[in-house]
Amino acid sequence: MQIVPNYLFPTAVWNTLFDDWESFNATLLEQIYRLRDQDPAGVENTNVRGWQSPNNVQNLPEFEPLNLRILQVCQRIAESQHFHPDLVLQHEAWININPPGASNKIHFHANCHFSGIYYISLKPPECGSIFFRDPRVASRMLTYPTTQPTEFTSDEVRMDPEAGRMYVFPGWLEHGVEENRSDQDRVSIAFNVVAGKRQVD
Ligand SMILES: [Fe+2]
Numbered sequence: 001m002q003i004v005p006n007y008l009f010p011t012a013v014w015n016t017l018f019d020d021w022e023s024f025n026a027t028l029l030e031q032i033y034r035l036r037d038q039d040p041a042g043v044e045n046t047n048v049r050g051w052q053s054p055n056n057v058q059n060l061p062e063f064e065p066l067n068l069r070i071l072q073v074c075q076r077i078a079e080s081q082h083f084h085p086d087l088v089l090q091h092e093a094w095i096n097i098n099p100p101g102a103s104n105k106i107h108f109h110a111n112c113h114f115s116g117i118y119y120i121s122l123k124p125p126e127c128g129s130i131f132f133r134d135p136r137v138a139s140r141m142l143t144y145p146t147t148q149p150t151e152f153t154s155d156e157v158r159m160d161p162e163a164g165r166m167y168v169f170p171g172w173l174e175h176g177v178e179e180n181r182s183d184q185d186r187v188s189i190a191f192n193v194v195a196g197k198r199q200v201d
Contacts, residue, residue, distance in 0.1 A: 005152070013132065013159060013169045014077055018069070021164025025120045031062045032095050032120065032187060043094075046176075050102035057093035057189060066118065066189065067093065069166075074114050074193045077168055088198045093191035098127075098180045106133060106176035112192040115175075116168040119161050121187040128178030128186065129158040130167065135174055161186070 018024060035053055036042070042051045057063050071089050078089065096104065109115045117130060137155040144153040158178075159167060169175070171192060180186045 007151075011132075011134075011170065011173060013157075013167055013173075014073075015159070015165055015167045016073055017162070017165045024065070025163055028063070028066060028120050028189075029187060031060075032097070035060075035095065036097060045094075046104045046107045047096060047098065048103045048105060050096060050098040050104070052097075053095040055092045055094045057095060057191075058091055063093070063189075067091070070116065070118070070191050070193070073166055073168060074116070077114065078195055083195050086198070087195040089193050089195050091191050091193040093189055096177075096186075096188050096190060098177065098186040098188075100180050100183055100185075102186070103128065103179040104177035106131075106174055108135075108174045109171040109192045112171035112194050114168050114193040115171045115173075116166060116191050116193070118166040118189045118191075119163050119187075120189065121163060121185065122161055122180075123182035123184050123186075124161050126182035127161060127180050127184075128182075129161055130175055130177050131156055131158045132169065133174040133176075135172065161188075 036051055039053070040051075043054050045052050058067050070091055070093065074089050074091070078087075079085075098104070134155040140155070143155075146153050177186075
C-alpha cells in the first residue's frame with residue numbers, strides 16, 4: 001500500500017549564491033562601516049545589541065549594484081509565481097551589524113510580497129542562524145509526539161548563513177536571528193519588496 005502526501009500551502013524560502021561574492025562583499029563592507037561611522041547610533045528596530053541603518057539603502061548610489069541584484073532575484077521569483085508582467089518591484093533595504101552577543105527578535109514584515117537577507121561577512125556557524133517559525137503554530141491544538149522533526153511536524157526551521165548567499169521569503173513568515181556567539185561581526189543587508197503598478201511621472 002502506497003500512501004502519498006500532498007503538501008498544501010507550502011512555504012518557500014528561496015536562496016541563491018553569488019559567484020563573485022568575495023570581491024562584491026569586500027566593496028560593500030567598506031561602504032557599510034563608513035555609513036556606521038557617520039551614524040553610530042543607527043536606528044532601533046529588531047536588533048538586540050546590534051547596529052541597524054535607516055531603511056534607505058535603496059537610495060544610496062554606492063549600493064546600487066546590490067539593489068539591482070535584490071530586484072533581479074525577486075523579479076525571477078515573481079515570474080516563477082506568475083505575478084502580472086506589468087508590475088514593477090520596489091524595495092527598501094537596511095544594514096544589520098550584529099557584533100558578538102547581538103541578535104534579532106522574532107518579527108515579520110507586513111505589507112510586502114517578499115522579504116530577504118543577503119550575507120556579507122560572518123563566521124558561521126557560531127555567528128548564529130536565521131530561523132523561521134510556522135505562523136500556524138498558534139492554531140495547533142497538540143504538538144506532534146515525534147522523535148525527530150520532519151518538514152511536516154517542525155514548527156521552527158534554521159537556515160545556514162553563508163557569505164554571498166541571499167535568502168528570500170514571504171513577508172508574513174515570522175523570523176529572527178540567533179545570538180552571534182562568534183568573535184567577529186555578523187554583517188548583512190535585509191530588504192522588503194513590493195510589486196506595484198508603475199508610477200506615471
Ligand atoms: Fe526581518
